[in-house]
Amino acid sequence: xxxxxxxxxxxxxxxxxxxxxxxxxxxxxxxxxxxxxxxxxxxxxxxxxxxxxxxxxxxxxxxxxxxxxxxxxxxxxxxxxxxxxxxxxxxxxxxxxxxxxxxxxxxxxxxxxxxxxxxxxxxxxxxxxxxxxxxxxxxxxxxxxxxxxxxxxxxxxxxxxxxxxxxxxxxxxxxxxxxxxxxxxxxxxxxxxxxxxxxxxxxxxxxxxxxxxxxxxxxxxxxxxxxxxxxxxx
Amino acid sequence: xxxxxxxxxxxxxxxxxxxxxxxxxxxxxxxxxxxxxxxxxxxxxxxxxxxxxxxxxxxxxxxxxxxxxxxxxxxxxxxxxxxxxxxxxxxxxxxxxxxxxxxxxxxxxxxxxxxxxxxxxxxxxxxxxxxxxxxxxxxxxxxxxxxxxxxxxxxxxxxxxxxxxxxxxxxxxxxxxxxxxxxxxxxxxxxxxxxxxxxxxxxxxxxxxxxxxxxxxxxxxxxxxxxxxxxxxx
DNA sequence: CATTTTTGTTAACATTAGGTTAAATGGTAA
DNA sequence: TTACCATTTAACCTAATGTTAACAAAAATG
Numbered sequence: 001x002x003x004x005x006x007x008x009x010x011x012x013x014x015x016x017x018x019x020x021x022x023x024x025x026x027x028x029x030x031x032x033x034x035x036x037x038x039x040x041x042x043x044x045x046x047x048x049x050x051x052x053x054x055x056x057x058x059x060x061x062x063x064x065x066x067x068x069x070x071x072x073x074x075x076x077x078x079x080x081x082x083x084x085x086x087x088x089x090x091x092x093x094x095x096x097x098x099x100x101x102x103x104x105x106x107x108x109x110x111x112x113x114x115x116x117x118x119x120x121x122x123x124x125x126x127x128x129x130x131x132x133x134x135x136x137x138x139x140x141x142x143x144x145x146x147x148x149x150x151x152x153x154x155x156x157x158x159x160x161x162x163x164x165x166x167x168x169x170x171x172x173x174x175x176x177x178x179x180x181x182x183x184x185x186x187x188x189x190x191x192x193x194x195x196x197x198x199x200x201x202x203x204x205x206x207x208x209x210x211x212x213x214x215x216x217x218x219x220x221x222x223x224x225x226x227x228x229x230x231x232x233x234x
Numbered sequence: 235x236x237x238x239x240x241x242x243x244x245x246x247x248x249x250x251x252x253x254x255x256x257x258x259x260x261x262x263x264x265x266x267x268x269x270x271x272x273x274x275x276x277x278x279x280x281x282x283x284x285x286x287x288x289x290x291x292x293x294x295x296x297x298x299x300x301x302x303x304x305x306x307x308x309x310x311x312x313x314x315x316x317x318x319x320x321x322x323x324x325x326x327x328x329x330x331x332x333x334x335x336x337x338x339x340x341x342x343x344x345x346x347x348x349x350x351x352x353x354x355x356x357x358x359x360x361x362x363x364x365x366x367x368x369x370x371x372x373x374x375x376x377x378x379x380x381x382x383x384x385x386x387x388x389x390x391x392x393x394x395x396x397x398x399x400x401x402x403x404x405x406x407x408x409x410x411x412x413x414x415x416x417x418x419x420x421x422x423x424x425x426x427x428x429x430x431x432x433x434x435x436x437x438x439x440x441x442x443x444x445x446x447x448x449x450x451x452x453x454x455x456x457x458x459x460x461x462x463x464x465x466x467x468x
Numbered sequence: 469c470a471t472t473t474t475t476g477t478t479a480a481c482a483t484t485a486g487g488t489t490a491a492a493t494g495g496t497a498a
Numbered sequence: 499t500t501a502c503c504a505t506t507t508a509a510c511c512t513a514a515t516g517t518t519a520a521c522a523a524a525a526a527t528g
Contacts, residue, residue, distance in 0.1 A: 396514075
């Protein structure tokens with residue numbers, strides 16, 4: 001069983017605590033990269049793919065929440081776990097809003113941490129198979145590169161897509177010819193499902209339709225009350 | 235805003251705490267079914283589909299863990315959140331082993347609970363996409379795709395169905411050649427059984443008959459006072 | 469067979485979702 | 499700071515959906 005270890009990005013400014021935690025995780029067969037502050041954390045994050053991020057909330061220069069937001073912008077899927085000394089209510093709320101997967105109060109039981117990590121990885125495992133590494137799509141006569149965020153028609157000059165345009169089109173492409181539920185896009189991209197985010201999404205659908213106009217075989221259909229459907233007619 | 239609320243099964247033996255929590259959740263647009271002990275909880279679970287289970291750990295007769303195990307046997311997907319008075323380490327570990335999605339210590343902040351619920355639901359929303367239910371039916375020379383809500387005759391241009399048309403035809407198809415009781419459609423689709431919903435349903439039956447006219451072998455028969463029957467003659 | 473109940477059908481009406489454009493907001497870099 | 503860009507919010511309009519009323523027809527009832 002040749003199995004690659006899961007990779008964890010640990011961002012923790014306390015050198016003692018950070019080192020202990022890192023060693024403990026490594027003893028349990030995780031590959032751990034330890035960054036000493038938010039800035040360094042983001043640099044390391046950009047350089048590699050991680051299966052999990054463990055972020056200290058209180059850090060100089062760049063706190064855990066800000067870092068989490070940046071990470072989410074680049075990759076909306078990585079599980080994120082926050083570490084806090086004191087579990088203040090506002091913190092917890094803020095964390096969940098940024099898309100936290102779990103919360104840990106320092107000092108915590110290391111065995112509990114391992115269980116949580118395991119549980120989170122399991123959760124993500126199922127999703128990851130389907131949509132993790134998919135960045136390039138052919139959409140009729142278009143090419144979408146959702147990593148570089150551009151859309152090219154007939155191999156011509158690429159149009160640059162904004163992050164939201166890109167994510168939305170990517171979700172549609174993942175569900176090509178099938179229903180892409182409204183709710184899915186709202187929770188995945190907007191992380192909230194209310195009247196305004198919903199209207200915002202409609203605005204983006206309009207933008208995408210405009211981009212896709214050159215190929216009249218490609219269209220985004222609405223399924224009233226359910227969501228949208230990217231169809232390629234042939 | 236015709237949106238179906240998420241359904242929560244709350245199993246909590248403390249009547250005061252349970253009632254307060256239930257009311258709070260209902261105020262926040264969740265449908266809550268409250269069971270007073272593990273046994274009752276499992277009965278209620280079997281009778282309906284839930285989007286989330288909130289289980290008290292300490293309960294007479296059947297504790298939360300045992301209940302969770304039973305629930306997992308029937309349905310491995312429902313998110314489960316445990317409530318504990320004291321967060322003993324063994325409990326937490328046991329919980330994660332049974333497949334807990336989260337943990338809450340009593341007393342907890344209600345706002346935090348809401349955020350956690352939201353986060354968990356969001357997580358599940360993505361996985362849920364792929365659950366391949368029964369969406370496609372052949373009805374004589376028609377194809378019904380009840381996910382995309384369309385009906386196609388002889389592989390031609392699909393007719394779009396409204397949600398109610400779609401649900402009704404789907405129910406009829408599920409009972410092909412058999413009685414589909416009025417009451418069933420009314421409770422399942424209209425969620426209410428009175429004079430007006432009943433008349434509304436008749437209106438929809440008329441619409442479906444019109445759609446199905448092209449295939450004269452397909453008809454919707456009425457069984458007076460009982461319901462309808464979708465028959466395919468051959 | 470007269471009467472009541474249930475069903476069939478059509479159309480008017482009300483409500484909600486979605487399409488589109490433009491202006492307001494907010495963040496970021498020059 | 500200004501200028502720019504992505505995104506949200508607002509506004510207005512159209513399409514889609516669902517409910518109700520009204521009346522006709524069919525089925526059950528005694």
